[in-house]
Amino acid sequence: MAASPYLPTPRYARWRKWKSGAITGVLVACALAVIAPLFLVIYFLVARGSSSLDWNFFTQLPKPTGELGGGMANAIVGTLILLSMAAAIGVPFGVFGGIYLAEYGSDRFNYWIRFAADVLNGVPSIVWGMVIYLVLVVPFKTFSAYAGGVALGLMMVPLVMRTTEEVLVLVPQSYREAAMALGITRWKVITVIVVRTALKGIATGVIVALARIAGETAPLLFTALGNSFWSHNLNEPISALPLQIFAYGLSPYDDWHRQAWAGALVLMALILALNITVRILSRDRKSAA
Amino acid sequence: MSAPSPRSILPAPGSQLPNSAFKWAAALAAGMIVVLIVLVGWELYVGSRQSLFKFAAGFLWSSEWDPVAERYGALPFIFGTFVSSLLALVIAVPLGVATALFLTELAPLKLRQPIIIAIEMLAAVPSVIFGLWGIFVLIPWLRDHLFPVLKHSLGFLPLFQGPIYGLSMLAAGIIIAIMILPIITSISREILRSVPDLQREAAYALGATRWEVLRIAVLSYARRGLFGAAILGLGRALGETMAVTMVIGNRPQISASLFAPGYTLASVIANEFTEATTDLYRSSLYELGLVLLAVTVLVNVAAQVMLKSMMGSGSSKVA
Numbered sequence: 001m002a003a004s005p006y007l008p009t010p011r012y013a014r015w016r017k018w019k020s021g022a023i024t025g026v027l028v029a030c031a032l033a034v035i036a037p038l039f040l041v042i043y044f045l046v047a048r049g050s051s052s053l054d055w056n057f058f059t060q061l062p063k064p065t066g067e068l069g070g071g072m073a074n075a076i077v078g079t080l081i082l083l084s085m086a087a088a089i090g091v092p093f094g095v096f097g098g099i100y101l102a103e104y105g106s107d108r109f110n111y112w113i114r115f116a117a118d119v120l121n122g123v124p125s126i127v128w129g130m131v132i133y134l135v136l137v138v139p140f141k142t143f144s145a146y147a148g149g150v151a152l153g154l155m156m157v158p159l160v161m162r163t164t165e166e167v168l169v170l171v172p173q174s175y176r177e178a179a180m181a182l183g184i185t186r187w188k189v190i191t192v193i194v195v196r197t198a199l200k201g202i203a204t205g206v207i208v209a210l211a212r213i214a215g216e217t218a219p220l221l222f223t224a225l226g227n228s229f230w231s232h233n234l235n236e237p238i239s240a241l242p243l244q245i246f247a248y249g250l251s252p253y254d255d256w257h258r259q260a261w262a263g264a265l266v267l268m269a270l271i272l273a274l275n276i277t278v279r280i281l282s283r284d285r286k287s288a289a
Numbered sequence: 290m291s292a293p294s295p296r297s298i299l300p301a302p303g304s305q306l307p308n309s310a311f312k313w314a315a316a317l318a319a320g321m322i323v324v325l326i327v328l329v330g331w332e333l334y335v336g337s338r339q340s341l342f343k344f345a346a347g348f349l350w351s352s353e354w355d356p357v358a359e360r361y362g363a364l365p366f367i368f369g370t371f372v373s374s375l376l377a378l379v380i381a382v383p384l385g386v387a388t389a390l391f392l393t394e395l396a397p398l399k400l401r402q403p404i405i406i407a408i409e410m411l412a413a414v415p416s417v418i419f420g421l422w423g424i425f426v427l428i429p430w431l432r433d434h435l436f437p438v439l440k441h442s443l444g445f446l447p448l449f450q451g452p453i454y455g456l457s458m459l460a461a462g463i464i465i466a467i468m469i470l471p472i473i474t475s476i477s478r479e480i481l482r483s484v485p486d487l488q489r490e491a492a493y494a495l496g497a498t499r500w501e502v503l504r505i506a507v508l509s510y511a512r513r514g515l516f517g518a519a520i521l522g523l524g525r526a527l528g529e530t531m532a533v534t535m536v537i538g539n540r541p542q543i544s545a546s547l548f549a550p551g552y553t554l555a556s557v558i559a560n561e562f563t564e565a566t567t568d569l570y571r572s573s574l575y576e577l578g579l580v581l582l583a584v585t586v587l588v589n590v591a592a593q594v595m596l597k598s599m600m601g602s603g604s605s606k607v608a
Contacts, residue, residue, distance in 0.1 A: 016498050016501070017498055019498070019500060020498035020499045020500035020501065023499075023500040023503075024395060024499060024500070026387065027387050027388075027390055027391040027395060028391060028395070030383070030384050030387035030388050030391065031387070031388040031391040031392070031396070031404060033384060034384055034385070034388045034408065034411075034470050034474060035404060035407040035408060035411065037411065037467045038407050038408075038410055038411040038414070040422075040426070041414055041418065041419070041422050044422055044425075044426050045418070045422075048425075092318070093318045093321050094318075095318075096314055096315045096317075096318030096319070097315070097318035097319040097321065097322065099315045099318075100312075100315035100316050100318060100319040101319055103315070104312055104315060104316065105316075105319065113319050113320075113322055113323070115593065116322045116323055116326055117322050118589070118593055119326065119586055119589055119590060119593075120322060120325055120326055120329075122524050122525075122528075122585055122586065122588075122589035123329060123528075123582065123585065123586070124527070124528025124529075124530065124555055124581055124582070124585055125528070125530065126528070126530045126555045126558050126559055126578070126581075127329065127333065127528075127578050127581065127582050128329075129562075130332070130333065130336065130558065130562070130574075130575060130578045131328065131329050131332040131333065133562075134332045134335065134336055135328070135332060154325060157321065157322070157325065158322060158325075161318075161319070161322070185307070185308050186308050186311075186312075187307055187308050187310075187311035187312070190311070191311075211413060212413075214415070215413075215414075215415020215416065215417065215418065216415070216416075217415070217416065217417045217530075217531045218416075218530040218531055218555070218559060221559055221562065221563065222562050222563060225563075242415060242417045242531075245417050245418070245421060246417050246420070246531060246535075249417075249420065249421045249424060249425075249535065250424075250535065257425070260421055261421065261425075264417075264418045264421050267415060267418065268414065268415075268418060271413050271414075271415065272410070272413070275409075275410065275413055279406075
């Protein structure tokens, strides 16, 4: 009698077991393949970037083409300036929007705002660059740090809004009721009780958003543009690490390639530091709860 | 945290103004989301008006891109965007789903958290760093090792014919795959976790092996959600800019070979926008941006709808 799936023979049972074991092996291999690129990228960043990381890299301006040496001091400062400007836009709008969603909005309104925020999150970052170019670069006839900061800041808004809403909703309703029962007005209940309780969670969301935009290059290409000097005026083009990495990485000079790797290592370290801060903050939150 | 003293936060009697001012400020901030969506769509329309009226629908299927002759067509870029993104999906979806299966069903508890953290870190690596790594590490390896093997063994397919440059559609697909793996994996994991244990127990009780349980009870149950995860990954892939620009070779051509260079909507904008010397040139780039925006928004909305129906309202945070 031929083996039928309905009448298991010992041979068929062995085959099924073997197949199951083989696929388990495949799944393990897939998981390894997925995390391998992380280690490969970090390995090459350290191997190729660390040798060019010296004092000059952090303190000097880029040298003109053909001259060796120089650094990315202006790009590092530029990235920090752009991130501060982005936070100045993204944090107030994001946090207030999150407060509205969690404390005031009707279900239907909230549904559409959330939906819109998710759609906005999916807008390709290069498109943000094109939009801000028309809004802030063309009218003022200059690429500027302002334009770059606004582009990054607007990208932050939906991110911060969604995380703020999520943590505010977690604040127990009884806190609000207790405060209201004491006769405290609504906005003070929200700011002094609800937001303060959730402050750590909100901060975590802000840092996550900052980490996400810190490496953005595409929205800066047509807004901040980049340069190789100190920018003394926010109304002028400003450099940023991702822009500098992009420009140097595609250049034909070995020395610039080395610097691109070093810049990438610094940028990665900045982003990892932000992520580790998030981990520490959210671990405390869990243990406190 | 220390509670503030009650006296300091008691209301001044009769004053409702700060209350409504606060509420309106919050409403304004929330409404800003809608303003931003309208702004993005409107500005791209304004930017591309000239090209929209000059080329009309022909823009979409003309494959000529000649700034000197002022003739612009989007087809090579649409082709490049879709081919590179689909390649990425072909690579990333099986790997991502398999990893999610490993994490939810097989991995020892102690191993799960480190792997999840590693995947989150992978998601945090900026596009431009993947691009740099792509140019100097991945491309030389592909050119010298993987591509010759593929050409040798699968060279009878038109996909794997022609000269090997390194910079290619396939390299772009691989880089994009690495970049969308984290989101596909983490959403697939959420989906698989939402499969009730009863499903698995029932299958085990029927004497199924581990793989049979996964196939019959878990994967078939989660099919629709996993499809949603793949579509969300597609939404990310379509808009990827920097890394793709650095490895795809940037040549506006339509070639059957995956070894040939290509060009995508996002990368042509990144490369040529600041060099666009005429209004029509820039306007055509804006129209490419409009096409890109329309496609990504449609894909993202489709993914949201699919995932929401699978996981309920709690899934909205996935994007």
